[in-house]
Amino acid sequence: MNLEVVTADVIGDIALVLGASGLLGALARRLGQPTVVGQIAAGIVLGPSLLGRFPGDPTDHLFPDQAVPFISVIAQIAVVIFMFGVGYEIDLRSVRDHRRAVSLIAAGAILVPLTLGSGIALTVQNLGTFDGRHTDGRSFLLFFGVATSITALPVLAAIVRERGIAGTPVGNIATAAAGLMDVSAWLLLAAALIGTDAPGSRSWPETTVLLTGFVALMTLVVRPALKWWVQRPGTVLSDEVPLAFMLAAAGAWATASLGLHPIFGAFVAGLVMPKPDGAPDADVLRSMEQAGGLLLPLFFVVTGLTINIGALSGSDVALLAVILVCGTGGKVAAAYAMARLGGLDTRQSAMIGALVNTRGLTELIALNVGLSAGIIDTRLFTVLVLMALITTAMTGPLLTAIEGRYKVVPVPNEPLPAAVPRARDYS
Numbered sequence: 001m002n003l004e005v006v007t008a009d010v011i012g013d014i015a016l017v018l019g020a021s022g023l024l025g026a027l028a029r030r031l032g033q034p035t036v037v038g039q040i041a042a043g044i045v046l047g048p049s050l051l052g053r054f055p056g057d058p059t060d061h062l063f064p065d066q067a068v069p070f071i072s073v074i075a076q077i078a079v080v081i082f083m084f085g086v087g088y089e090i091d092l093r094s095v096r097d098h099r100r101a102v103s104l105i106a107a108g109a110i111l112v113p114l115t116l117g118s119g120i121a122l123t124v125q126n127l128g129t130f131d132g133r134h135t136d137g138r139s140f141l142l143f144f145g146v147a148t149s150i151t152a153l154p155v156l157a158a159i160v161r162e163r164g165i166a167g168t169p170v171g172n173i174a175t176a177a178a179g180l181m182d183v184s185a186w187l188l189l190a191a192a193l194i195g196t197d198a199p200g201s202r203s204w205p206e207t208t209v210l211l212t213g214f215v216a217l218m219t220l221v222v223r224p225a226l227k228w229w230v231q232r233p234g235t236v237l238s239d240e241v242p243l244a245f246m247l248a249a250a251g252a253w254a255t256a257s258l259g260l261h262p263i264f265g266a267f268v269a270g271l272v273m274p275k276p277d278g279a280p281d282a283d284v285l286r287s288m289e290q291a292g293g294l295l296l297p298l299f300f301v302v303t304g305l306t307i308n309i310g311a312l313s314g315s316d317v318a319l320l321a322v323i324l325v326c327g328t329g330g331k332v333a334a335a336y337a338m339a340r341l342g343g344l345d346t347r348q349s350a351m352i353g354a355l356v357n358t359r360g361l362t363e364l365i366a367l368n369v370g371l372s373a374g375i376i377d378t379r380l381f382t383v384l385v386l387m388a389l390i391t392t393a394m395t396g397p398l399l400t401a402i403e404g405r406y407k408v409v410p411v412p413n414e415p416l417p418a419a420v421p422r423a424r425d426y427s
Contacts, residue, residue: 009067014074014298016062020046021297032396034155034162036360039297040389043304053310063305075299079365080266081292084248086153086362087270088280088288090179101173101342106180108334109356110149114188116326117148124319124380143192143375147367147384148327150185152360152392153178159358159395170348173339174355182362186267189366193260193373210258215268218251223272230274241287244273248288261369296361303364306371307382320383328391332357332398347406354398363388 021042028038045051052059063071121144125137156178165171194207226247230240251269252262275281312320332353339349364385371381 006066006070009064010070010074013063013067013071013301017042017046017297017301018294021300032400033393034158034358034360034396036152036155037389037393039300040303040360040364040385040392042297043300043302044307044309044385044389045304046301047304047307049304049307049309052308059305063301068302068305071298072302074295075302076262078292078295079299080248080252080262081245081288082154082296082361083263083266083365084244084251084270084273085285085288085292086182087267088244088273088275088285089153089157090182090271091176091275091279098169098173098176101339101344102176102180104338104342105173105177105335105352105356106184108338109151109177109331110181110184112334113149113327113331114145116145116330117323118142118145120144120148120319120322120326139192139194139375142188143370146185146188146192147363147370148323148387149181149331150359150363150366151178151181151331151356152358152362153182154362155358155360155392155395156355159355159399163399165351169344170351170355173342173344174352177335177352178356181356183271185362185366186264189369190260190264192375193369207259211255211260211264214254214258214265218268218272222247223274226272227274240281240284244284244288245291247273261372263365263369299361299364299368303368303385306378307385308378309382309386312379312382316379316383320386323383323387324390327387328357328394347402350402350406351399354395354402357398358392358395359388360392363392 021039024038024042024045025035026038028035028041046059046062048057048059051062118141121141124144125140153175157175160166160171160175190211194211226243229243247269248266251265251267253265255265255268256262273284335356336349336353339352340346344352367376367381367384367388370376371378376384
């Protein structure tokens with residue numbers, strides 16, 4: 001392997017990927033879609049599904065075999081930084097402020113699609129239409145259920161800001177519920193991975209004990225130590241940014257050493273990072289988003305290189321339709337019903353149902369974890385990636401239809417139900 005040639009290939013690929021994702025991301029925004037929809041589409045366009053179908057297979061020439069592993073490593077680093085940001089962005093105080101509505105919505109929007117997804121997985125499993133290499137039936141059922149129930153907190157939060165509903169009951173409750181769902185989903189995904197026998201993985205009891213110990217260490221030891229560090233006299237804000245990157249890397253390394261995916265450690269690290277007034281520090285979050293966001297398009301291309309939409313059969317398309325109906329219908333209906341039960345009106349409940357249906361990048365990360373662990377094969381991976389893209393693209397039009405139906409303009413200063421005053425501290 002000629003390192004200079006490989007380096008040139010990787011740098012050229014980075015330029016190509018950033019250009020394509022920037023172009024399609026801007027196009028997505030012009031169409032009223034989240035940027036991530038265009039970025040996911042860029043990964044698919046540059047892969048075998050479109051570009052690779054042209055004579056001479058341009059995809060193979062643009063992304064040579066010797067360059068792809070290096071691109072994958074950079075992409076995984078970007079994902080680790082992103083997952084730290086996801087954990088850091090979760091404001092658990094918002095969950096407490098609106099605990100009844102948030103808890104009901106989160107429970108319904110996870111359990112209903114989780115149950116429906118597991119039912120679909122059981123059917124697929126009984127038909128013998130998957131080739132998971134390193135998994136037992138329980139892991140496959142749980143993973144499939146989690147894949148149909150995930151909500152992408154970062155994408156949801158961006159949509160809330162872009163549509164001007166941040167600070168309203170809908171925006172605050174939807175964001176808090178998505179945060180609670182994210183925590184639950186990653187815990188369930190970790191449980192699904194424990195049941196695999198992929199190379200490097202450990203037994204159920206051993207992994208459970210080690211993972212529990214890791215979470216306890218991060219919560220009971222690391223978090224108080226970090227809280228003391230950022231509150232000590234003479235601390236300046238710039239000290240927290242390198243601390244955040246160090247914590248993300250250390251957490252990712254720890255769970256990788258335990259036989260789990262690095263994203264779990266990065267996510268837990270983000271959760272335990274102290275936050276002023278219980279909310280994420282804007283400068284820390286911005287630094288993480290800029291660093292991770294710059295390189296995340298490489299992750300979409302790595303995903304796009306794995307799938308081939310043209311290879312899907314009629315039964316695969318039918319499976320996609322069933323997943324969309326169950327994953328979308330079940331999630332939206334459950335969130336709507338629970339929001340109504342939690343005291344929200346019809347418009348607010350419908351908007352929350354549409355918001356929690358977005359999946360985006362969070363879904364793709366989970367799917368890549370499942371693929372690398374051998375829980376799903378490339379065919380199911382492709383189907384589920386399309387589900388993630390379609391459901392994310394649906395969110396904007398659904399919200400527009402709901403707002404048009406009820407003809408109500410959100411009022412940013414609308415009072416929040418059952419709000420609890422916050423004291424300024426690091427928590």
